[in-house]
Amino acid sequence: MQHRLAVDIGGTFTDLVLETPGRSFSHKLLTTPDAPERAVIEGTRVLLGSAGVEPASVALVLHGTTLATNALIERKGAKTALITTEGFRDSVEIAYEHRFAQYDLTMERPAPLTPRALRYTVPERIAADGGVLLELDEAALRAVCAQARADGVTAIAVCFLHSFTNDAHERRAGEIIQQELPDVSLSLSCEVCPEVREYDRASTTIANAYVRPLMDGYLAGIEEGLRGLGVGAPVLMMMSSGGLCTVEAARRFPVRLVESGPAGGAILARHVAAQNALDRVLAFDMGGTTAKLTLIDHGKFHMARSFEVARAYRFVQGSGLPIRIPVIELVEIGAGGGSIARRDTMGRIQIGPDSAGSKPGPACYGLGGTMPTVTDADLLLGRLDPNLFAGGTMKLDPGASAQAFAAMGDNAPLGVAEIVDETMASAARVHAVENGEDTAGRTMIAFGGAAPLHAARLAQKLGIRRVLVPRGAGVGSAHGFLQAPIGFEVVRTRYTRLDALDASALEAMFAEMRAEAEEVVLQAAPREGLAETRTAFMRYRGQGHEIAVPITGPIGGQALHDAFVAAYRGVFGRAIPGLQPEVMTWALSLSRPVAEPAVLVELPAAEPPAHEHERDLTDPATGRTDAAAIHVRDALPPGATLRGPALIIEDETTTVVPAGWSARINAAEQILLEILP
CATH class of the missing domain: 3.30.1490 (Dna Ligase; domain 1)
Known part of the structure; x- marks a missing residue:
């Protein structure tokens, strides 16, 4: 018997899915930011044990991680130098020469990953048509290597002018650097990003060099830790483009892993869309730190050639470092379960972009967090059952949530829920318009630990009447890895x-x-x-x-x-x-390519099993609080149909069925939410 293991490290939770013949098992635990591999190894041990699967029978491990992203955001990468053409050391600081915040007099640009003292230059020049105007000065390059050694550099990015038309000088420079500095990690722009646009190419190459030593050590640690458990299977890494690559390729081009988690979620949404014969879909992924929205039309993603990381003004376009790699186009905002809520100087509720993360976490986790978060608001509105969160392994404290919100006023949890949903709706509308599309008439596919809590209300705001919540939605990105080519x-x-x-x-x-x-x-x-x-x-x-x-x-x-x-x-x-x-x-x-799934057969509606418990649920659309029936998802058979208000609870998430909506379990055990006529 062969099995596949998928692992997704997020900002708050680490998700694991074990696929076995005929069934899948999942596990969710808090991310260990100081050593991300620790949560992976511990989660794998627990998951294999609960599934009764021998480690040696795992045939393949699929992995996506935020480690490269976090290293860029937190500036915790290698001490990196840039070697470029003489006269161009400041191109990464000049950047685009525009103001991303036109009226902010205190605007600050993101600092380059390489300080000016570590930006070295050598005489050489390639023309725009690839002709050699000035030969590479090898003696000057060797002197630069000596300076880099004296400066304690551990990674080098080489980006010569117009090397995308003729890479001879960069290739020769790479040979000399490896001779002079054999222990230094080396990234060449002609390999990492052989494209026009000097600043973007240099920024991408520097980012690759900056995270390469860290990712190399991390991936080696993951493989060693898995072997220690008895898992000797090969590891494939999820890329931001939606494809899987080998660990060797990931070590060479770690910058391609930066958006790996969201890419996995988008792949899951495409798979679910194919199962349900849906042509126009909005994928909605809401985790503990951020929310992501992606358009999928006729089974195809909207792809982009670049995106930004480490923004000085989080979620403000133009304020970050450009990374030029293939990536599934999505809009990302600071609206996750851990996003912190507060009132500004005018008394308005503001949410994020900062997050409580896994440490200290929302106040209700009881891990030291005291600031009110979206998760605390969801708990106080009745969207979460404090005794059934994470399968009952993690008890939530409503009193701590109430105390965190005390200073914000009585209706603050309701306001937080409504504002976070409107923020996501606004982002989705803008994203659709920028792609020449609309949100109305689409089907929403919701996944991630927090998305099923907010999906119905977000759909109402966007003119969407149908929402699909996949099986295992709380660990959706990890499920997506299993469907990736x-x-x-x-x-x-x-x-x-x-x-x-x-x-x-x-x-x-x-x-x-x-x-x-x-x-x-x-x-x-x-x-x-x-x-x-x-x-x-x-x-x-x-x-x-x-x-x-x-x-x-x-x-x-x-x-x-x-x-x-x-x-x-x-x-x-x-x-x-x-x-x-x-x-x-x-x-x-x-x-x-991965084989397309068969289209699901529609099942006749059936009565759900009787529910045993109810919980007060407040609907932000009306402000009313009604008793909501609590259903355990595993107890709902395919075909079961129920009306809101109701909560459908599973180990990794809870699906909110508001009043005026129905929920039906389809043949793939997905929850189909629809507005009642």
Whole structure:
């Protein structure tokens, strides 16, 4: 018997799912931020024991972690130096030369991960067309290595001007650095991010170098800890693009793991959408620290080429460090169960972005937290049963929650719940509009420990009438890891005018890109059945940014033109006559697809088992408090249908069914919430 183990480390909880033939088991425990691997090993030991599974029978471990993200946010990475072209040491500090907070006179930009004293330069120069204007000064580079050694540098990022068109100087610099500093971790921009845009490329390469020693040690510790338990299975890592890669690839490019947890949740939502034959979906993931919202249309994610980390103004676009990697596009806000509530100087309720996290946690956890949080508000509104939280292993203290809210006023918990839901609704509306979409008429798929508590009210605000809560929603991202394909994406910047397109040269470039992707993918998947996807990132001449255009056939100027016009119309509603498109960047993705699930058969409605307990539940939409029936999810068979107000409780989360809503268990034991006619 073979089994698969999925592990997701979040800011508050560490989630584990064990997939066995015919059944899955899950476990949720508080994250151990001082040593994240400790919670993983302890959770694995408990989960295997409760499932009665021998460690040696685990065939595969799938893992996503926030460690790289936290290292960037908390500035706890390696002592990193940048080696760049002479005259360009300050490009990472100049950044975009814009103000992200126009009217804030005290605005502060995020400081580069490499201080100016550790930004070294060497004479060399590659032209924009790849020609060599100035040869690399190897003697100067060796002198820089000596200075880096004296400065105690443990990681180096190399980013020369225009190396994405000709990487010869960077490759040679890498050879010399490895000779001079064999113990220093090295990242080259021509490997990490071979794309146009100097600041983004340098920022990404520096971030990779900054977290690489930490992630290398962490991943080695995870593998060693699992072996100590008797789990000798290979480990695959979740990437922000929605694919899985080997530990070796993750150690080389750890920056690709930064958004791994949210990517797993999005994959779960896509799987659930396919099971229910849904074309337009809003995935809603709310955990202990943040909430994430993702659009999924016709089984496809909206993908992005970059995002920001370590924002100086949390959740304010432009205030962070750009990371240029493939990532599932989502909107993230500081609205999790642990988000701290307070009143500002005008008496208004403000929530987050700071979170109580796992330590000290919400006041009701009894672990030392005293500040009011969203979880405390949910408990006081009756959304959580204090005796059944986490399967009864963690008793919640309503008195501590009430004391935390005492200074905010009698109706503060209700206000907190309504404001946090409106904040998420506003973010979802903006995200949809920015992608040329709408939220109304979609089906929401809710997962994460806190999402089923808030899903129905959020859906009301967004004009959504149907909500699906998957089985094991409280550990949704870990479930998503089990549905993820093994894959890897390679990107190259090669400026191409359509009237001067050289198809044979581009095919040769794609062959090189496929070979690079195969180096990663074939370590974990057989060659047979691999799917290759090609994408051109195009724009009209004179524009500053590109859109993704899928390449579905032979490369040709007219075919690319037509595909670009169709894609441009899809995003902006119209094309621009008289302007010629051009290609800036090409991407090739290689993956082993996961089989699509069968569409569920609709079951006839059935009466649910009689409930034994009730709990007062306050509905923020009406302000009314009514008795809500408490149902244990495991006791509800497929087909069972009930009306709100009700709570459906499971070990990792609780689904709130408000008055005016119905809940039905479908054939996959998912909860379908619908507004009653």
